[in-house]
Amino acid sequence: MPRSAPPSDDPVIEVRDLRMTYGTTEVLTGVDLTVDAGEVVCLLGPNGAGKTTTIEILEGFRLPSAGEVRVLGEDPAHAGDAWRARVGVVLQSWRDHARWTPRRLLDQLGGYYAAYGTPERPRPYAVDWLLEVVGMAEFADRKIGTLSGGQRRRLDVAVGIIGRPELLFLDEPTAGFDPQARRDFHDLVHRLSDLEGTSILLTTHDLDEAEKLADRILILADGRIVADGSPDALARQVAGTSEVRWACGRERYVHGTDDVVAFVRGLFEQHGDELTDLEVRHASLEDTYLAMVQRSETGAPAAPALVEVTR
Numbered sequence: 001m002p003r004s005a006p007p008s009d010d011p012v013i014e015v016r017d018l019r020m021t022y023g024t025t026e027v028l029t030g031v032d033l034t035v036d037a038g039e040v041v042c043l044l045g046p047n048g049a050g051k052t053t054t055i056e057i058l059e060g061f062r063l064p065s066a067g068e069v070r071v072l073g074e075d076p077a078h079a080g081d082a083w084r085a086r087v088g089v090v091l092q093s094w095r096d097h098a099r100w101t102p103r104r105l106l107d108q109l110g111g112y113y114a115a116y117g118t119p120e121r122p123r124p125y126a127v128d129w130l131l132e133v134v135g136m137a138e139f140a141d142r143k144i145g146t147l148s149g150g151q152r153r154r155l156d157v158a159v160g161i162i163g164r165p166e167l168l169f170l171d172e173p174t175a176g177f178d179p180q181a182r183r184d185f186h187d188l189v190h191r192l193s194d195l196e197g198t199s200i201l202l203t204t205h206d207l208d209e210a211e212k213l214a215d216r217i218l219i220l221a222d223g224r225i226v227a228d229g230s231p232d233a234l235a236r237q238v239a240g241t242s243e244v245r246w247a248c249g250r251e252r253y254v255h256g257t258d259d260v261v262a263f264v265r266g267l268f269e270q271h272g273d274e275l276t277d278l279e280v281r282h283a284s285l286e287d288t289y290l291a292m293v294q295r296s297e298t299g300a301p302a303a304p305a306l307v308e309v310t311r
């Protein structure tokens with residue numbers, strides 16, 4: 001596939017004060033977020049926080065109660081077919097056309113996008129290439145109805161990107177994937193982002209996946225975005241971000257610190273040759289995430305992720 005033109009400077013997604021109420025329940029209470037062209041942004045949040053609601057509003061499948069939403073420069077609620085051809089959506093498990101083969105389905109769907117191709121961004125992707133990159137080449141000519149859950153999920157991804165989208169929405173894309181399929185999928189996201197310049201907004205509950213894929217992480221809790229930054233930048237916002245474990249003779253110790261070098265230097269000065277073991281663990285995205293969500297729920301400053309204990 002040819003490399004696409006470099007992304008423009010305009011944000012691909014701009015959301016201001018987005019609100020969503022179901023009945024009397026206010027699920028989104030003022031979401032502000034921006035996604036720049038070419039970014040991979042991961043939206044995290046507890047169950048029921050409103051991630052799917054937010055994504056569906058951005059996809060134009062759900063009308064918000066209030067707020068300003070621009071996706072690729074348009075309001076998704078009123079955008080037309082040309083806009084939709086530029087946006088990729090991976091929906092939950094493809095169940096239609098059980099007697100068709102993945103190749104035929106992708107051929108058919110790809111045909112709809114041809115009219116929206118441009119010299120810089122020809123559409124759709126070549127079906128053989130796509131079948132290969134989503135790891136479906138060996139199932140390409142099987143009936144869709146006979147595919148396993150994980151194989152079908154790969155087909156969902158292929159269906160979502162056949163039109164060579166500039167912006168791709170992925171709502172829990174790897175749920176049900178085995179470790180190999182998950183790794184293949186991560187490679188695909190990197191490929192789309194690095195080689196195609198595709199902007200990607202995804203949700204996941206797998207923090208390891210978020211850390212691997214995201215340029216930037218957004219945490220949605222209590223109806224709004226409570227944290228926004230790279231995994232490293234978020235970790236630095238949480239106090240006591242590293243854990244030092246050491247042993248002196250038969251005694252073992254643990255201490256949380258945000259200045260590992262100074263602390264370890266002090267340990268050597270104090271114990272020198274008596275140290276028999278030393279291990280440093282930096283706060284994981286999970287530590288950071290849990291501290292941030294806890295802070296938003298209680299309104300209190302994030303508790304140090306690690307507490308000092310001995311033995």
Ligand SMILES: Nc1ncnc2c1ncn2[C@@H]1O[C@H](COP(=O)(O)OP(=O)(O)OP(=O)(O)O)[C@@H](O)[C@H]1O
Binds near residue numbers: 047
């Ligand atoms: N059509 C609807 N009618 C009424 N309430 C809804 C509707 N859709 C979602 N909700 C409620 O809105 C809240 C947010 O749901 P949403 O699916 O957006 O959360 P989520 O963050 O994607 O959750 P999860 O991580 O569990 O997938 C939940 O309390 C849910 O019950």
